Amino acid sequence: MALSRRAFLTLLAGTGLLAPTVQAAPPRGTFALAGTVYPGQGAPLPGHAVLVRSGRIEDVVPAHAVTDRPIVAPENGSILPGVINAHCHDLHTVRERRERWLDHGVTGIGDAASPLKFLPALLDAPTGRTASASACGPMLCPPGGYPLPVHSPEHALSVASPKEGADAVRRLADLGVRRIKIAFEPGSLPEAWPLFDPGTARAICDAAHRLGLAVRCHVEDVSGLEPALDAGADCIEHVPHRWHEQGAIRPVLDPDGAPAPYYLRLLERMVRDGIIMTPTLDVFTRTPWNGPDLFAPVRAFHAMGGRIALGNDFPYRRTDAGMPVREMRLLAEAGLDDTAVLQAATATAAEVCGFTDRGRIAPGMAADLLAVRGAPAQDALQDPAHIVKDGVFIR
Known part of the structure; x- marks a missing residue:
């Protein structure tokens, strides 16, 4: 399914975990980014979501457990810390x-x-x-x-x-x-x-x-x-x-x-x-x-x-x-x-x-995040689907 850069889906592609609802505009303040989460250290977490509130990462949880906020889930997406x-x-x-x-x-x-x-x-x-x-x-x-x-x-x-x-x-x-x-x-x-x-x-x-x-x-x-x-x-x-x-x-x-x-x-x-x-x-x-x-x-x-x-x-x-x-x-x-x-x-x-609160996806860290389509290899990183800085959608 072809998606524009501004298309925000609450459906994890191919998993059927979430209801297929489209976000017309970037969510503000409190939201989740869902896909395969690459924390920056440690193993990737398929089917997970990064919970964001007021510019900070609250938690990383299974995506199906998120019920209290908008979910942004690019097709076949990977979520990683900002580079x-x-x-x-x-x-x-x-x-x-x-x-x-x-x-x-x-x-x-x-x-x-x-x-x-x-x-x-x-x-x-x-x-x-x-x-x-x-x-x-x-x-x-x-x-x-x-x-x-x-x-x-x-x-x-x-x-x-x-x-x-x-x-x-x-x-x-x-x-x-x-x-x-x-x-x-x-x-x-x-x-x-x-x-x-x-x-x-x-x-x-x-x-x-x-x-x-x-x-x-x-x-x-x-x-x-x-x-x-x-x-x-x-x-x-x-x-x-x-x-x-x-x-x-x-x-x-x-x-x-x-x-x-x-x-x-x-x-x-x-x-x-x-x-x-x-x-x-x-x-x-x-x-x-x-x-x-x-x-x-x-x-x-x-x-x-x-x-x-x-x-x-x-x-x-x-x-x-x-x-x-x-x-x-x-x-x-x-x-x-x-x-x-x-x-x-x-x-x-x-x-x-010396960034003590950036570079990783973990509770309490600043919400500097990228969402890319597919695995986070070099080609995917050249054109991220979404860029989030301090919890604000740049793209």
């Missing part, structure tokens, strides 16, 4: 977040370093009108360190001591950031860029953790991974895909195509310590580094049980706004099945961003 793109940059006003992200089913973004002047716009999130934003503010760096060699000075806060680092964290926390961003990035030139000394990096991470803020760390070079883990980073941004050590270039992979033993031990440490990786494969596959050095570490990390978050590093290297389908497909190429990709784009991405 979160955990690694973005650039100015995101309320309108831009609506047009670039929310209208396409991306209900949250993680801005992974922007100038201080952009914070007010990022933190402006009127209920049900735009994608939620998590902001880091400028990246903390040593004098002359990344991102200063390649980005404008306003993208960084330079700190030269443990005290300056801790003070910068408190300043950003007072301004409303959800996460702190640092880097261990020597670059790929013959002369390495400055890196944090261990004491300053540790002071930054300790100060962030005392304030309940996780630390996201930019690492592209394998040589920066161990110092980042020693400092206490909670999430590794990007997949380390090159290796410069004391002026020499070392192979990232061994002759069998697996991560080199030293790299593999660090990936194992990340798994043990619960450190998340946001690989941003989309942006790197648009560079000369595209190849096995990108995919083999992600595949190994995932196979060991490592947690992966989705982010495409928009807008660099002509990456796209909207539903990050290309990043999803690249994660699948790196060994993640559809369930793992969905978790990377919802629950784990929410954790990276």
Whole structure:
């Protein structure tokens, strides 16, 4: 049966569980979305309904038990949390977040370093009108360190001591950031860029953790991974895909195509310590580094049980706004099945961003939801049947 985007049915297709009544307009306030529910973590629940009231999820129950509210049930529908793109940059006003992200089913973004002047716009999130934003503010760096060699000075806060680092964290926390961003990035030139000394990096991470803020760390070079883990980073941004050590270039992979033993031990440490990786494969596959050095570490990390978050590093290297389908497909190429990709784009991405009430379908969570026709694979996600933000129907 062909349905328009605005057709709302109270019939679960093929089940006969509910009376076939048509909703002429989106319900408001109190309603249910029914189909196969994908909570973001755990197994899917066929024939269930997500109960929504006043912008929050009340419960997930068998669909036939719902009698007190309108039910929206797309034909052969799947209900899932709104997608979160955990690694973005650039100015995101309320309108831009609506047009670039929310209208396409991306209900949250993680801005992974922007100038201080952009914070007010990022933190402006009127209920049900735009994608939620998590902001880091400028990246903390040593004098002359990344991102200063390649980005404008306003993208960084330079700190030269443990005290300056801790003070910068408190300043950003007072301004409303959800996460702190640092880097261990020597670059790929013959002369390495400055890196944090261990004491300053540790002071930054300790100060962030005392304030309940996780630390996201930019690492592209394998040589920066161990110092980042020693400092206490909670999430590794990007997949380390090159290796410069004391002026020499070392192979990232061994002759069998697996991560080199030293790299593999660090990936194992990340798994043990619960450190998340946001690989941003989309942006790197648009560079000369595209190849096995990108995919083999992600595949190994995932196979060991490592947690992966989705982010495409928009807008660099002509990456796209909207539903990050290309990043999803690249994660699948790196060994993640559809369930793992969905978790990377919802629950784990929410954790990276610091969204404690989004990214999962569970009682008490914000009602950021998507309904798609069929299984929630990449093709279906490109055109959701319904988009709900804070309990408000966007589509």
